[in-house]
Amino acid sequence: MNREDLIGELKNIVGDRFVLVEKEDVIVYEQDGSIFQVMPEIVVLPGDVEQVSAVVKLAKQAAVPIVPRGSGTGLAGGAVPAEGGIVLSLARLNRILKIDLENRIAIVEPGVINLDVTKAVAKDGFFYAPDPSSQAACSIGGNVANNSGGPHTLAYGVTTNHVLGVEAVLDDGVIVWLGGEVPDTPGYDLCGVFVGSEGTLGVVTKVAVKLMQTRESVRTLLAIFDEMDNATQTVVDITAAGIIPAALEMMDRTTIEAIERGAPVGFPRDAEAVLIVEIEGLTEHTDRSASLARAICQRNGAREVKLAADEAERQRLWKGRKGAFGAMGTLAPNYYVQDGVVPRSKLPEMMRRIAAISKQFNLRIANVFHAGDGNLHPNILFDMRAPGELDRVIEAGAATLRACIELGGSITGEHGVGLEKKAYIGLLFNEADLEAMARVRRVFDPDNRFNPAKLFPTPASCGEIRLQPAQIPAGLWI
Amino acid sequence: MELLRNKPGDTATTKVPALDLPELYQCVHCGLCLNQCPTYRALHLEPESPRGRIHLVKAAAEGRIELNDRFKEHIYLCLLCRACETACPSGVQYGRIAETAREQLGPPGSPFARAVLNFVFTRLLPYPRRLRFVFNLLRLYQRSGLQRIARSLLPGKLREMDSMLPTVPAKFYYPVTSILPAIGERRAKVAMLNGCVMPLLFGDVNEATVRVLRRNGCDVVLPKNQICCGALNIHNGESAAAKQMAAIVVNSAGCGAAMKEYGYLLRDDLAYRDKAARFSSLVKDTGEYLAGIGLVAGLRPVEMTVTYQDPCHLAHGQRVRAQPRTLLQSIPGLKLVEMDGADRCCGSAGIYNLTHADMSQHLLKEKMQAVTATHVDAVVAPNPGCMLQLRYGTQRFGPDVKIYHLMDLLDRACSETDLTPK
Ligand SMILES: Cc1cc2nc3c(=O)[nH]c(=O)nc-3n(C[C@H](O)[C@H](O)[C@H](O)COP(=O)(O)OP(=O)(O)OC[C@H]3O[C@@H](n4cnc5c(N)ncnc54)[C@H](O)[C@@H]3O)c2cc1C
Ligand code: SF4
Ligand code: SF4
Numbered sequence: 001m002n003r004e005d006l007i008g009e010l011k012n013i014v015g016d017r018f019v020l021v022e023k024e025d026v027i028v029y030e031q032d033g034s035i036f037q038v039m040p041e042i043v044v045l046p047g048d049v050e051q052v053s054a055v056v057k058l059a060k061q062a063a064v065p066i067v068p069r070g071s072g073t074g075l076a077g078g079a080v081p082a083e084g085g086i087v088l089s090l091a092r093l094n095r096i097l098k099i100d101l102e103n104r105i106a107i108v109e110p111g112v113i114n115l116d117v118t119k120a121v122a123k124d125g126f127f128y129a130p131d132p133s134s135q136a137a138c139s140i141g142g143n144v145a146n147n148s149g150g151p152h153t154l155a156y157g158v159t160t161n162h163v164l165g166v167e168a169v170l171d172d173g174v175i176v177w178l179g180g181e182v183p184d185t186p187g188y189d190l191c192g193v194f195v196g197s198e199g200t201l202g203v204v205t206k207v208a209v210k211l212m213q214t215r216e217s218v219r220t221l222l223a224i225f226d227e228m229d230n231a232t233q234t235v236v237d238i239t240a241a242g243i244i245p246a247a248l249e250m251m252d253r254t255t256i257e258a259i260e261r262g263a264p265v266g267f268p269r270d271a272e273a274v275l276i277v278e279i280e281g282l283t284e285h286t287d288r289s290a291s292l293a294r295a296i297c298q299r300n301g302a303r304e305v306k307l308a309a310d311e312a313e314r315q316r317l318w319k320g321r322k323g324a325f326g327a328m329g330t331l332a333p334n335y336y337v338q339d340g341v342v343p344r345s346k347l348p349e350m351m352r353r354i355a356a357i358s359k360q361f362n363l364r365i366a367n368v369f370h371a372g373d374g375n376l377h378p379n380i381l382f383d384m385r386a387p388g389e390l391d392r393v394i395e396a397g398a399a400t401l402r403a404c405i406e407l408g409g410s411i412t413g414e415h416g417v418g419l420e421k422k423a424y425i426g427l428l429f430n431e432a433d434l435e436a437m438a439r440v441r442r443v444f445d446p447d448n449r450f451n452p453a454k455l456f457p458t459p460a461s462c463g464e465i466r467l468q469p470a471q472i473p474a475g476l477w478i
Numbered sequence: 479m480e481l482l483r484n485k486p487g488d489t490a491t492t493k494v495p496a497l498d499l500p501e502l503y504q505c506v507h508c509g510l511c512l513n514q515c516p517t518y519r520a521l522h523l524e525p526e527s528p529r530g531r532i533h534l535v536k537a538a539a540e541g542r543i544e545l546n547d548r549f550k551e552h553i554y555l556c557l558l559c560r561a562c563e564t565a566c567p568s569g570v571q572y573g574r575i576a577e578t579a580r581e582q583l584g585p586p587g588s589p590f591a592r593a594v595l596n597f598v599f600t601r602l603l604p605y606p607r608r609l610r611f612v613f614n615l616l617r618l619y620q621r622s623g624l625q626r627i628a629r630s631l632l633p634g635k636l637r638e639m640d641s642m643l644p645t646v647p648a649k650f651y652y653p654v655t656s657i658l659p660a661i662g663e664r665r666a667k668v669a670m671l672n673g674c675v676m677p678l679l680f681g682d683v684n685e686a687t688v689r690v691l692r693r694n695g696c697d698v699v700l701p702k703n704q705i706c707c708g709a710l711n712i713h714n715g716e717s718a719a720a721k722q723m724a725a726i727v728v729n730s731a732g733c734g735a736a737m738k739e740y741g742y743l744l745r746d747d748l749a750y751r752d753k754a755a756r757f758s759s760l761v762k763d764t765g766e767y768l769a770g771i772g773l774v775a776g777l778r779p780v781e782m783t784v785t786y787q788d789p790c791h792l793a794h795g796q797r798v799r800a801q802p803r804t805l806l807q808s809i810p811g812l813k814l815v816e817m818d819g820a821d822r823c824c825g826s827a828g829i830y831n832l833t834h835a836d837m838s839q840h841l842l843k844e845k846m847q848a849v850t851a852t853h854v855d856a857v858v859a860p861n862p863g864c865m866l867q868l869r870y871g872t873q874r875f876g877p878d879v880k881i882y883h884l885m886d887l888l889d890r891a892c893s894e895t896d897l898t899p900k
Contacts, residue, residue, distance in 0.1 A: 020523070024548040027537050028530040033508050045522060072524070073509040091522035111522070113513050136565075137509045262569045326508045326567030333503040 001062045003041075010044055013054045018045040018092070029069065029087045033134070035336065036077035036419050040067070040087040047092050049167065049175060049205040056203060057173035059086055059449065067451045068199040070110065070142030073134045075337060076418025078146065078198050082453035088203060090141050096120055097206065104211045105164060105181055110141025110204050117209065126211040129156035132414070133322040141204045147196035149414040151247040151321065154372035155280065156212070158414065160195040167206035168194060171445050181208050193440060198416050199451040201444040215280035218246070219290035220308040222317055223275040223297040224268055228252065228355075231273035232348040234300040235371045238277065239344060241296060243289045247278040248372030254331070254381075255324050255368040262327030265320035271303065275371065276317055324368045325379075331366070332381035336393050339415040340404035344374040353403045354378050361396040363389075375413035376404070401427070417455045426457050496582055497539035505532045505570045511562035516823045516841055517555050525552045528562035528572050535579050545583060553579045554586040555837065557830055559823035560794035573795075574742075586833060610678065616646050641873075644679055644866050651681030658688055658698045665695030665771065666724040670764075671737070672700050673730055680862050686889035687729045687764055693775040693892045694768060699723070726757070729764040729885055731861035732828070735795035737761040763792060765860055765884050769801035777891045779811030784882070785854045786814060787845075787868065788821035789861035802860055802884050809891045817848040824859075826867030839874075842867060846875040860884040 001009075010019045020026055020043040030039040041064075046052045059066045065085030072079050081087050093109035096117065100106070101124055106117060114135040117128040131150035132138055138148070144166060149158040156162070165179030179191030194201055225231040235248060251259070251274050256267045267274055275297070279289045290307065297305045308314040328335045342350045351367070354376075358365040364381040378400055382389045401411045401424055411424045425434070438456060441448075511528040512518050518527035525534065534552055537543045553576065562572045651672070668691060676684055691698050728734035741755035762770070786806060792798045799821070806814050825831060825841030845868070849857055859865055860883050868881045 018523075020525075022548050024534065024543050024546065024552065025523075025525050027543060028524045028527075028533050031507055031533070033506075071509055071512060089522070089524075091524075094522070134508070134510065136514075137512050259567075262567050323510075323567030326506055326510055327569075329504040329506040329568030329570070335506075 006062050009058055010055065014044055014046050014051050032072040032074045032077060032079040034075050034077040034420060036080045038080050038082055038084065040081040041084050043087045043089060045089045045092050052169045052203055052205055053173040053175055055088060056169050060171060065449050065452050068203050070139030071137050073138045074142060074146060074418060075415045076420040078416050078418035078454060080419060082419055101126060105208055106211055107206055107208050108140055109206060110139060112140050114138050114140060114143060121211055125214045127214055128209055129162055129212050130159045133325060140207050144195050144204050144207055145197060145199050146416040151249050151370060153370065154248055155244060155246040160192060162210045163191060163195055163207060164210060165191050165208040166194050166204050168202040168204050170202045171450065198418060198455050200441055200455055201450060217283040217286045218278060218280045219286045220314045220317060221277040221290060221293060222306045223277065223302045224271045224304045225273045226271065226303050228273050228351055229348055230301045231275055232351050234275060234297050235347055236345055237296045237300065238293055241292060243293055245277050245372060246280040249276040249321055250369055250371040251324060252367040254364060254366035258327040258331045258366060259320045259324055261330040263323050265316045267320055276321055328366060328379050332383060334384045335379045335381045336397055337377055337379045338397050338400050339412050340376045340401055340409060341413045342374045342404050342407045342409035346407040347371065347374060350403065350407055354400060357396050357399050361392050363392060363396055419454060422455060422457050491541050491544045493541040494539050497535055497578060499575055499578060501571050501575050502532060502536045504568050506568055510567060511565040514561045514565040516557060516559060517837060520837060520840055526555055531556060532575060535575055550583050550586065553583060555834060557823050557827040559790035559827060564794045620646060647681060649681055651677040651684045653700060656700045658692055660695045660697050661692045663695050664697060667697040669699045669701055669723045669726045671728045671733055673733055676730055676862055683729065683883045683885055687885040690885055690888045690892055694773055723760060725762045725767050726760045727762050727764045727767050729860065731763065731789035731792035732863060734761060734763045735791035738796060763796060763798050765802040765805055766798045769804050773808060775892045777809055780809050780887060780891050781811040782856060783813040783815060783854045784856045784858050785817045785849060785852045786820060787824060787857055787859035787864055789859060789864045790823050792861065793821045805884065805888060806858060809887060815852045815854055817852045819848055824864055824867050826863040828863065831867060842871045843875050846871045849879065850877045854879060856880040856882055858882050858884055858887060
């Protein structure tokens with residue numbers, strides 16, 4: 001099948017308008033939220049699952065790689081078509097198909113925006129728990145593929161804890177349901193296998209998610225510190241005291257500066273670190289835990305601890321936190337974000353190491369992270385146009401990941417491996433571990449056509465990936 | 479399938495330094511703007527999103543793509559509503575990127591359409607007398623029965639355009655005196671933009687605005703020889719400043735947004751930039767200004783349920799959202815019900831409703847559905863473009879509600895007339 005035939009057939013399936021081939025169209029799909037760029041040959045936007053199936057079948061026939069894409073907010077290059085081929089955007093599959101409040105589930109298409117699920121049920125007192133900071137933009141399909149977390153992961157867990165089943169299109173176009181609408185379906189947990197598979201096993205076309213009931217009360221504290229060490233120690237002490245906050249987030253001085261320059265929310269610019277501590281539950285419980293948390297902050301030398309007076313103030317704090325990544329653009333033209341994990345008790349040590357790395361490589365690093373989980377996001381700020389700087393940045397990034405592993409942690413908390421981390425995955429797993437995963441992949445994707453050159457430490461076609469000054473805006477994140 | 483490969487590093491054409499704006503480098507490609515963009519929401523195509531358009535402009539600046547028709551389509555399908563600026567955590571000033579791209583590309587449309595637009599912008603809008611003449615003709619056309627005859631003869635598309643023509647009111651607003659004194663205790667002296675089209679199509683709104691300002695203690699100065707805000711010369715502003723004006727108030731969101739930008743537009747003009755910046759700093763939307771000084775006039779009840787449509791150039795362009803709502807809620811008896819997507823563009827967007835009728839009507843239809851769901855008596859939208867579009871929306875899609883300017887309702891609350899819908 002030649003290019004023209006393939007394009008013609010694709011147009012027959014999804015309609016002319018939804019097959020993009022002009023350079024002025026496909027170039028937009030060369031990048032996601034990361035710094036990697038590879039231009040697809042064709043972008044296809046199917047409108048329903050039958051069309052997805054037909055496109056996948058056709059791609060197999062033509063032996064072309066196929067890369068699913070949700071909203072393209074991923075930070076590891078997951079939706080970048082490393083070996084070219086077809087980008088399959090699920091953006092048009094954006095219907096909420098069913099809401100069953102009695103059984104607390106919703107069935108949604110993969111292109112539905114994360115926040116829209118919560119919006120659809122909020123008036124009835126429910127919400128969808130995983131809340132990546134990108135929740136106003138990222139898709140449920142992308143969340144499933146990356147097993148995404150968010151600030152409230154601390155209390156509620158990550159995506160896999162909230163997905164009961166998925167409908168998927170397999171490599172030969174067959175449509176299957178994995179898992180179901182109730183927990184614990186018998187047999188292999190294939191739904192669990194698909195969650196976190198980063199688009200390498202098939203295309204997710206429906207997702208059954210759990211809905212949770214809104215908590216009776218929520219208390220949100222902002223604690224302001226003049227010393228980073230005191231802030232990290234507070235995180236350790238709060239969890240040690242048996243308080244389980246719904247969220248426990250930290251931002252350092254540089255991050256505060258970025259937020260206040262971009263879309264200011266009133267964080268004190270002269271503080272070394274601020275913590276957001278959020279506690280949910282019954283009113284009695286939240287009041288008690290909040291005053292305990294406040295006492296711990298004060299014992300650790302917090303300059304000030306403020307309780308959000310109302311929902312508007314709470315929203316303002318979260319707006320600052322959730323906009324932190326995007327705001328980095330106000331400090332430097334580029335930044336590179338790491339996504340590492342350390343055991344919570346090692347946080348103070350890890351922050352000292354990051355400070356040392358920042359000095360050693362002479363690079364500014366802004367820290368903003370899910371402190372409660374020990375999930376770090378150091379943003380290395382730089383300018384790609386400065387000669388040699390990118391090399392230093394990559395070295396500094398590797399140094400932070402090595403530090404995470406030395407302290408008993410991991411190289412990705414929630415952003416996935418994608419293109420970015422595949423060189424590092426060997427640090428975490430041995431060959432036998434990796435081979436077990438590769439076998440699973442071969443079962444579902446025998447021709448290695450679903451999102452090739454991702455996740456596994458293959459050298460792949462990195463020669464084609466653009467990472468050039470002035471062409472790449474910025475980096476990863478959070 | 480090796481033959482399919484694009485060579486990603488390929489440079490297609492020459493670089494375009496004029497497009498290489500600093501704003502481009504502030505975009506971190508996070509995608510948080512996508513879902514707030516009306517054209518992306520409608521089509522789900524990334525080239526029709528803010529991030530996509532920024533990416534395209536950057537690629538064009540770098541010489542990776544040509545400034546061809548396809549590129550142009552993407553840039554011109556944008557409404558310039560600037561909802562993406564509100565959504566962006568990195569403070570990217572998308573509007574400046576898009577305007578610069580449009581300058582490079584030149585105007586859209588057929589040569590004929592371009593000639594017409596050029597005529598309107600350079601020969602008509604800057605000349606109040608010519609403009610008044612045209613509107614007189616239009617009024618004659620509408621009232622003499624000619625329009626009825628024309629409608630039966632015109633082909634479909636033109637007939638639809640004709641039906642979008644606003645009805646020209648019987649009265650224009652050009653007060654004879656240029657200073658209208660405060661009623662009651664005098665608190666401030668403000669200059670007011672009468673505008674180019676406002677006095678012709680919305681003379682009643684301008685009249686109402688003047689009354690509301692006066693009743694709330696403002697001397698209102700209507701500078702003579704005003705022309706279209708886009709061309710309003712800075713001397714006017716300079717003399718306004720010299721006369722110790724507290725503010726230059728504007729009741730059309732589009733004009734206000736433009737006037738607040740003069741400082742930026744003339745940033746390279748050594749002779750004018752300071753004056754322009756001072757002028758811009760005095761410009762206030764009428765609602766913004768009144769909420770700031772607080773209402774002192776006694777307010778009579780207006781028994782009505784309304785919803786508020788944020789004009790793009792007010793909410794996104796000037797970041798004015800709370801003030802008009804506060805003013806509405808201060809009117810006794812008036813109930814404000816928020817609609818879904820209140821700050822989403824209604825599809826009016828200047829002349830966009832004529833150049834991109836399909837997208838415009840799609841957005842208008844969604845808007846009217848959101849209005850329907852609120853079960854209100856009226857929609858308040860303090861901007862003439864939005865008011866015309868929404869009025870057309872009530873005719874074409876329903877519901878049958880009234881469309882008011884914020885100043886209409888404040889005026890009724892401040893005066894004797896009862897505005898409760900019959
Ligand atoms: C500002 C910002 C904040 C962020 N905050 C967080 C955070 O707090 N926590 C967090 O975990 N992540 C965060 N992220 C990362 C990102 O938003 C998540 O990884 C998100 O889940 C990606 O969703 P998406 O729809 O954008 O997917 P994309 O980026 O489009 O794709 C991600 C991966 O999923 C695959 N994929 C997408 N849809 C499907 C499908 N239907 N079937 C199969 N595979 C599919 C793609 O092939 C790719 O490998 C953040 C990103 C940004 C820009
Ligand atoms: S939100 Fe701002 S930084 Fe993010 S992609 Fe859009 S314009 Fe760029
Ligand atoms: S100005 Fe409006 S239409 Fe244009 S890109 Fe921004 S949000 Fe979209």
